[in-house]
Amino acid sequence: MHRHFEDELNNLKEQLLKMGSHVESSVGLAIKALLENKTSLLKEVHDLEQKINRDHMEVDEACVQLLARQSPLAADLRLVIAILKISTDLERMGDQAENIAFNAKEYLAGKPIKQLIDIPSMAEKVQVMVKEALDAFLRKDRELAKKILEKDDEVDALKDKVFHDLIERMAQAPDQIEQALNLILIARNLERIGDHATNIAEDVIFAVTGDDIRHGSNIEE
Amino acid sequence: MHRHFEDELNNLKEQLLKMGSHVESSVGLAIKALLENKTSLLKEVHDLEQKINRDHMEVDEACVQLLARQSPLAADLRLVIAILKISTDLERMGDQAENIAFNAKEYLAGKPIKQLIDIPSMAEKVQVMVKEALDAFLRKDRELAKKILEKDDEVDALKDKVFHDLIERMAQAPDQIEQALNLILIARNLERIGDHATNIAEDVIFAVTGDDIRHGSNIEE
Numbered sequence: 001m002h003r004h005f006e007d008e009l010n011n012l013k014e015q016l017l018k019m020g021s022h023v024e025s026s027v028g029l030a031i032k033a034l035l036e037n038k039t040s041l042l043k044e045v046h047d048l049e050q051k052i053n054r055d056h057m058e059v060d061e062a063c064v065q066l067l068a069r070q071s072p073l074a075a076d077l078r079l080v081i082a083i084l085k086i087s088t089d090l091e092r093m094g095d096q097a098e099n100i101a102f103n104a105k106e107y108l109a110g111k112p113i114k115q116l117i118d119i120p121s122m123a124e125k126v127q128v129m130v131k132e133a134l135d136a137f138l139r140k141d142r143e144l145a146k147k148i149l150e151k152d153d154e155v156d157a158l159k160d161k162v163f164h165d166l167i168e169r170m171a172q173a174p175d176q177i178e179q180a181l182n183l184i185l186i187a188r189n190l191e192r193i194g195d196h197a198t199n200i201a202e203d204v205i206f207a208v209t210g211d212d213i214r215h216g217s218n219i220e221e
Numbered sequence: 222m223h224r225h226f227e228d229e230l231n232n233l234k235e236q237l238l239k240m241g242s243h244v245e246s247s248v249g250l251a252i253k254a255l256l257e258n259k260t261s262l263l264k265e266v267h268d269l270e271q272k273i274n275r276d277h278m279e280v281d282e283a284c285v286q287l288l289a290r291q292s293p294l295a296a297d298l299r300l301v302i303a304i305l306k307i308s309t310d311l312e313r314m315g316d317q318a319e320n321i322a323f324n325a326k327e328y329l330a331g332k333p334i335k336q337l338i339d340i341p342s343m344a345e346k347v348q349v350m351v352k353e354a355l356d357a358f359l360r361k362d363r364e365l366a367k368k369i370l371e372k373d374d375e376v377d378a379l380k381d382k383v384f385h386d387l388i389e390r391m392a393q394a395p396d397q398i399e400q401a402l403n404l405i406l407i408a409r410n411l412e413r414i415g416d417h418a419t420n421i422a423e424d425v426i427f428a429v430t431g432d433d434i435r436h437g438s439n440i441e442e
Contacts, residue, residue: 013359022232059301064298064299064302067288067292067298067302068294068295068298071288071292073289074289077285077288077289078285080304081281081284081285081288084302084305084306085305085309088306088309138339152269167399168404169397170391170395170398171398171404172393172398174391174395177388177391177392177398180387181391181402181405183390184402188406188409
């Protein structure tokens with residue numbers, strides 16, 4: 001029975017990591033399409049989003065089954081709850097990647113703005129956060145999870161800068177308003193992906209240590 | 222033991238509904254502040270967001286405890302899983318209300334745009350969705366939950382219209398760009414709150430019937 005539980009839990013972790021790799025691809029493709037002007041990649045983002053939605057339902061169902069059959073306790077129960085939550089965040093990231101693809105498509109169809117401001121560096125930071133959040137889960141790495149929380153502040157600061165620069169541009173060149181708005185919405189979605197990576201990091205800490213550091217309740221540790 | 226479980230479950234439902242009422246107040250106050258030019262209400266939105274964050278942790282912890290102590294099965298297990306998910310959506314709604322409050326504060330500090338376009342009717346629809354999502358949970362009302370899914374399409378259409386109208390305004394009056402952007406971001410947050418209400422409706426259907434209709438897997442029924 002115990003052996004069986006370990007097997008089921010390992011399968012579940014693998015399912016979640018597979019879902020995570022779909023999300024990484026999806027975010028990466030949406031950004032690549034924007035930065036390298038490759039609209040052909042956007043269809044793949046949509047296909048991945050569909051796949052991620054199926055992953056989400058499968059992971060959830062596997063969690064429910066495992067809870068029902070095995071009634072895990074303590075650390076194992078926390079881990080299954082964390083997986084349920086992480087799969088929700090991953091699914092939302094898939095939605096955000098789809099949103100980025102939508103605005104990238106609109107943007108690439110119009111006249112480009114001279115430079116993409118800080119969006120490339122913002123995108124890079126966010127992608128690292130997503131990768132590290134999944135690594136932290138895989139390795140149960142509390143320290144790495146904590147580092148992700150710090151990176152989120154940097155991403156938020158970049159987003160503020162992008163907003164500021166683009167609002168200025170809109171005022172200077174009213175014919176670029178729609179294009180600038182597309183970029184603002186892309187920056188907003190990148191920021192949200194960073195937020196979800198942060199949620200995952202918090203869930204990893206919760207699963208590993210039993211601490212609930214969300215909402216700053218224990219963040220000073 | 223069984224009686225004890227029913228008591229715990231009822232407590233948990235009450236906790237969730239209390240959290241829901243905080244979210245309703247929070248969204249309502251953020252909108253009221255914007256529509257009636259009452260910045261004094263915005264502090265309350267922030268206080269409620271803190272309260273909602275605490276509610277979220279308490280509901281999650283109660284779910285974990287209940288799963289650990291009672292190992293519920295079948296319908297009861299599904300209900301607890303649904304409550305875990307609903308509390309996450311409610312917490313995110315609290316964040317969105319806080320975002321609306323932030324942009325409302327910026328907006329109200331500047332020169333108002335002549336009219337708020339379709340934002341008032343969008344806000345009203347979203348508030349009804351939130352209320353109905355909680356009612357559907359309370360009454361285990363599958364039909365009401367399904368109606369919420371339809372309303373979400375109406376909200377999305379209104380958001381597109383708001384975006385369109387405000388982009389036009391930005392082009393006509395570049396000095397109103399920042400103000401129009403505040404309203405665009407408010408519309409976006411309202412749309413997101415509608416999405417979360419939709420998620421809750423889907424979780425209610427999942428808990429009541431065992432169907433997983435998310436991502437359209439069973440939507441044709």
